[in-house]
Amino acid sequence: MKKQDTKLVHSGSHPEKQGGSVNPPIYHASTVSKPSVAALEIAKNEPDTNFMYGRHGTPTSRAFEETVAALEGGERCVAVGSGLSAIITAMLAFVKQGDHVLVCDNAYSPTRNFSEKFLKRFGVETTYYDPFIGTEIIKHFQDNTKVIYTESPGSHSFEVQDIPAIAEQCHKSEIKVVMDNTWSAGYFFKPFNHGVDVSVQAATKYYVGHSDAMLGAVTTKAENFAAIRDSARILGYHAAPDDAYLGLRGMRTLASRLKRHEKNALIVADWLKTRPEVHTLLHPAFPSCPGHQIWKRDFTGSSGLFSILLNEYSGDAVAAMIDGLELFALGGSWGGYESLVWKTQLTRSATKWDSTKPCIRLHVGLEDPDDLIADLTEGLDRLNNFS
Numbered sequence: 087m088k089k090q091d092t093k094l095v096h097s098g099s100h101p102e103k104q105g106g107s108v109n110p111p112i113y114h115a116s117t118v119s120k121p122s123v124a125a126l127e128i129a130k131n132e133p134d135t136n137f138m139y140g141r142h143g144t145p146t147s148r149a150f151e152e153t154v155a156a157l158e159g160g161e162r163c164v165a166v167g168s169g170l171s172a173i174i175t176a177m178l179a180f181v182k183q184g185d186h187v188l189v190c191d192n193a194y195s196p197t198r199n200f201s202e203k204f205l206k207r208f209g210v211e212t213t214y215y216d217p218f219i220g221t222e223i224i225k226h227f228q229d230n231t232k233v234i235y236t237e238s239p240g241s242h243s244f245e246v247q248d249i250p251a252i253a254e255q256c257h258k259s260e261i262k263v264v265m266d267n268t269w270s271a272g273y274f275f276k277p278f279n280h281g282v283d284v285s286v287q288a289a290t291k292y293y294v295g296h297s298d299a300m301l302g303a304v305t306t307k308a309e310n311f312a313a314i315r316d317s318a319r320i321l322g323y324h325a326a327p328d329d330a331y332l333g334l335r336g337m338r339t340l341a342s343r344l345k346r347h348e349k350n351a352l353i354v355a356d357w358l359k360t361r362p363e364v365h366t367l368l369h370p371a372f373p374s375c376p377g378h379q380i381w382k383r384d385f386t387g388s389s390g391l392f393s394i395l396l397n398e399y400s401g402d403a404v405a406a407m408i409d410g411l412e413l414f415a416l417g418g419s420w421g422g423y424e425s426l427v428w429k430t431q432l433t434r435s436a437t438k439w440d441s442t443k444p445c446i447r448l449h450v451g452l453e454d455p456d457d458l459i460a461d462l463t464e465g466l467d468r469l470n471n472f473s
C-alpha cells in the first residue's frame with residue numbers, strides 16, 4: 087500500500103482521462119446533458135458514478151473528494167462549500183425531530199450555534215459533555231441519542247479527547263460518531279482507525295493552504311455515504327469548482343507544508359512556555375495541554391495551531407500587544423501560509439473554564455520562526471509596558 091505522502095501527490099489525478107494533464111481541469115457546469123432518455127435513467131439510478139447536475143459535483147470536485155478520502159482513510163467523500171456546511175451535512179444526515187445529539191463542550195462555536203439556533207427549533211435536543219469523559223459518555227446516552235459530535239483537539243482550548251473510548255461506547259448503542267478532524271488535517275490522525283464514522287474537514291484551512299478559498303469535506307465509510315450524499319444534496323450544499331480545484335492543488339503540497347507548520351509552531355511554543363507573561367501553554371504536543379498523553383498515543387504529529395493563556399492583564403494591554411504585531415495578522419481563520427493571532431472568549435456549559443486569564447490563539451505559518459519570535463517579543467514588551 088502506498089504511503090500517505092505519495093497518495094497526496096497522485097490521488098485524484100487521472101492524466102489518461104484528461105489529455106495527459108496531471109491536474110484535472112476546472113469544470114464550470116450547471117447543466118449536464120445526456121445523449122438519450124435511456125442514459126438519463128441510468129444516471130438517475132447510479133448517481134454516484136454519473137454526473138447529473140453541477141450542484142451534484144463535477145470531475146473537479148470528484149478529484150478533490152477522492153484525494154481527501156485517500157488521506158483520511160475513508161471510502162467516500164462529499165465536498166461542500168465550507169467547514170460549517172460539512173458539519174451541518176454530517177449532523178443532519180442522521181437526526182430527525184425528537185432525536186438527541188451529544189456535542190463536546192469545547193466545540194467550534196458555530197457548531198454550538200447550529201445546535202442552539204437550528205436543531206432546537208426543529209425538535210432535536212443537544213446535551214454538551216465534558217471532553218474528557220471517555221467511557222463515561224454512556225451516562226449521557228438516551229434512547230433517542232443518534233449522533234455524538236467530537237472535536238479533537240478542541241477549538242481554542244485544545245483538549246485532546248479519547249476518541250476510541252467514546253466511539254466504542256457509542257457503537258454499542260448504534261450512535262454515529264462525527265469528528266471535526268481539521269486540526270490534524272487527516273494527516274496526523276486517522277479517524278477511521280479510531281472508531282469515527284464520519285470525519286469533517288474545514289478544507290478552507292490546511293487543504294487549501296493559501297487563505298483564498300472556502301471549502302469543506304465530509305468523509306465516511308461506504309455504509310454511511312448515501313446518507314451523507316443525500317443530506318448535502320437536500321441542503322443544496324456543494325463545492326464551487328474553482329475552490330475544489332484550489333483545495334486539490336493545496337493538498338499536493340500538504341505534507342511539506344504541515345511539516346513546516348509543525349516545526350515552526352513547536353519552536354515558537356517552546357519559547358513561549360519560558361516567558362513569564364504566559365500562564366499556560368495549550369499545545370497538544372506539550373505536557374501542559376490537557377489530553378497530552380492521549381495525543382501521544384493517537385496522533386503522529388501536530389499542526390501549527392495552539393493557544394496560550396496569559397497572566398491577568400487588562401483587555402487594553404492585550405489589545406496593545408496584538409495591534410502592533412507585524413507578522414501575526416489578526417484574523418479568525420487559520421491553516422494558510424501566514425501566521426495569525428486571535429483573542430478568544432471560551433463558551434462552556436458542561437464544564438468550568440478559568441475565564442479570568444486572556445486566551446490568545448496563534449497559528450504559526452511558514453515564516454522563519456526567529457522572525458516570529460522577534461515579533462512576539464515586541465508584542466509582549468507592549469503588553470508589559472502598557473499603562
